[in-house]
Amino acid sequence: MSDLNDLKAFHGDAWALLERGVADRRSPARHPTFATVSPQGRPEARTVVLRAARRADAEIEVHSDTRAAKIAALEQTPHAAIHIWHPGHRLQIRLMTRVHVAGGASVKAKWDRVPDGSRTAYGAEPTPGTRIAEAGAYTHAPKLENFAVLTCAIEEMELLHLGDPHRRARFLREED
Amino acid sequence: MSDLNDLKAFHGDAWALLERGVADRRSPARHPTFATVSPQGRPEARTVVLRAARRADAEIEVHSDTRAAKIAALEQTPHAAIHIWHPGHRLQIRLMTRVHVAGGASVKAKWDRVPDGSRTAYGAEPTPGTRIAEAGAYTHAPKLENFAVLTCAIEEMELLHLGDPHRRARFLREED
Numbered sequence: 001m002s003d004l005n006d007l008k009a010f011h012g013d014a015w016a017l018l019e020r021g022v023a024d025r026r027s028p029a030r031h032p033t034f035a036t037v038s039p040q041g042r043p044e045a046r047t048v049v050l051r052a053a054r055r056a057d058a059e060i061e062v063h064s065d066t067r068a069a070k071i072a073a074l075e076q077t078p079h080a081a082i083h084i085w086h087p088g089h090r091l092q093i094r095l096m097t098r099v100h101v102a103g104g105a106s107v108k109a110k111w112d113r114v115p116d117g118s119r120t121a122y123g124a125e126p127t128p129g130t131r132i133a134e135a136g137a138y139t140h141a142p143k144l145e146n147f148a149v150l151t152c153a154i155e156e157m158e159l160l161h162l163g164d165p166h167r168r169a170r171f172l173r174e175e176d
Numbered sequence: 177m178s179d180l181n182d183l184k185a186f187h188g189d190a191w192a193l194l195e196r197g198v199a200d201r202r203s204p205a206r207h208p209t210f211a212t213v214s215p216q217g218r219p220e221a222r223t224v225v226l227r228a229a230r231r232a233d234a235e236i237e238v239h240s241d242t243r244a245a246k247i248a249a250l251e252q253t254p255h256a257a258i259h260i261w262h263p264g265h266r267l268q269i270r271l272m273t274r275v276h277v278a279g280g281a282s283v284k285a286k287w288d289r290v291p292d293g294s295r296t297a298y299g300a301e302p303t304p305g306t307r308i309a310e311a312g313a314y315t316h317a318p319k320l321e322n323f324a325v326l327t328c329a330i331e332e333m334e335l336l337h338l339g340d341p342h343r344r345a346r347f348l349r350e351e352d
Contacts, residue, residue, distance in 0.1 A: 033259050035211035035221040045211040045221060047258040047268050083209050083221040092223050135343060167311060 010169050014093050014159050017086060020055035028086045029093070034062065034168065036073035036138070037083040044073060045083075058173055060095070062150045066103055067127045072149060073098050080152055092160040097152035107149045122146040152158075190269050190335050193262060194229035194236065204262045205269070210238060211257040220249060221259075234349055236271070238326045239290075242279055243303045247324060250275050256328055268336040273328035283325045290323070298322040322337050322341035 021029025035045040052061035062080065064070060074080070082095040114122075119142035153172060161167040198204025211221040228237035236258065240246060250256070257270040290298075295318035332348060337343040 028263075031261055031263070033209040033221055033261070035209070035219040035257065035259075037213050037217060037219050041213060041253060042255050042272070043211040043213050043219060043257040044272075045209055045257040046270060047259070047261045050211050070293075077217060077219070081211065081219040081221040083211075084222070085207055085209070085223045087204075087207070088326070094222060096218070096220075131343070131346075154314070168305070170307075171235070 007169055007171075010159055010161075010167070011157070011171055013077075014091070014157065016054065016091070017084070017091070017093065017098075018050065021050040022053050023047075028088070032062075033083040035083065036070050037077040037079070038073050039076050040078040044069065046070065052089070052113065059156045060097070060152050060154070062152065063147045063148050064150055065171060066120050066148045067146060069117050069129065073136070074150070076100055080136060080150075082143060082152060090162040092093070092158075092162070094158040095152070095154050096158075097154050100153070101148050102152045103148045104145070110149055111144045111147050116142075123165045132148070147160065183345055183347075185332070185346055186335055186337075186343070190267070191229065191231045191243050192258070193269065194226065195231070195268070195320065197226040197260070197284065198229050204264070205260050208238075209259040210246065211259065212246050212251050213253040213255070214245070215252050229316045234330045236273070236330070237327050238327055238328065239286075240324045241298050242324045243322060244307065248279060251275055251304070256326075258328060260336070267340040268334075268338070270334040270336070271326075271328070271330050272332040272334075273330050275342075276329070277324050278327065279324045280321070281326065282322060283323060286325055287320045292318075311316050 017027070021027045021032070024030065029051055031047050031173045032050055033045050034048040037045060038044050043107075050060060050061045050065070054060070059062050078099050080097050080099050082097055084093040086093070086154075122142050156173070157171045159167075159169045181243050193203070193205045196209070197203045200206065206226055208226055209221050211219060214220050219258075222239070224238045226236060227290040229237050230236070256273050257306045258273055258277050259265075260269040262269070265280075298318050312340050332349070333347040335343075
């Protein structure tokens with residue numbers, strides 16, 4: 001990584017890791033933790049797959065089944081804390097985001113580019129998380145109507161490098 | 177891992193990974209993501225170090241500086257979602273917990289066992305997260321009064337194995 005006292009370079013390193021997460025299935029940035037507030041006001045967190053990282057717009061993209069608990073959470077509190085821990089670099093990336101959920105015709109072009117193998121994630125019956133009597137008691141029928149694109153506008157990015165000494169830097173959208 | 181159709185064995189595997197996270201600095205379970213709800217009702221997430229995993233009590237333990245944002249969050253919403261992604265096993269462990277924060281004389285015995293190198297984390301001035309004029313503009317003076325022990329009682333554990341096929345299992349405290 002760059003000289004961590006150079007804030008601009010530190011910020012650039014973090015974006016390079018995010019972009020690598022999109023391109024490389026083995027990168028630690030491939031699977032961020034996505035934290036939301038449930039309709040009951042409780043914290044929730046789960047693994048997601050990083051689908052896009054757009055530095056120019058300061059946003060990242062995640063896909064979801066429209067019936068997942070995170071969609072219900074985002075309807076009430078449209079914010080997600082996105083967290084990546086990169087063990088190799090001992091770097092923590094924290095993104096405080098505002099999330100816009102899109103579905104239906106507006107995401108048809110993206111749906112058409114989802115590989116068949118990944119599409120099965122959007123057709124499970126019953127809904128993922130439902131109790132079933134035994135393992136395997138569900139079917140798949142991929143449907144566009146179950147596909148949601150979550151655009152996460154980054155309001156704040158915090159980087160914490162757990163080297164010696166620790167380095168912490170915070171970047172706010174309003175300050176660019 | 178065990179036969180994932182055997183729920184008891186699946187549950188045992190997850191606890192074995194948690195226990196390994198306490199003992200082994202290189203285990204992915206060493207650094208869970210700890211998600212809370214901020215006093216403003218926003219999701220927050222950060223890396224923590226897993227300090228204990230007690231299967232018999234269904235609880236885990238994390239340490240914190242009393243001045244950290246997560247302590248303010250837990251005062252208002254005493255719940256944390258704890259999340260571990262184990263890339264090697266393709267296993268996601270999600271713990272929904274109720275958190276009890278203890279400090280002062282009641283945690284003196286644990287403080288006495290914190291190695292000197294780790295104690296420096298509890299004495300930074302100004303408080304971690306404060307804006308400083310330049311990197312390194314802070315000092316350390318470890319203090320027991322800054323040391324908090326967070327006991328996280330697991331109310332629900334969800335395991336998701338992203339193998340082929342996916343396996344998901346949920347365990348509730350009230351159902352043992």
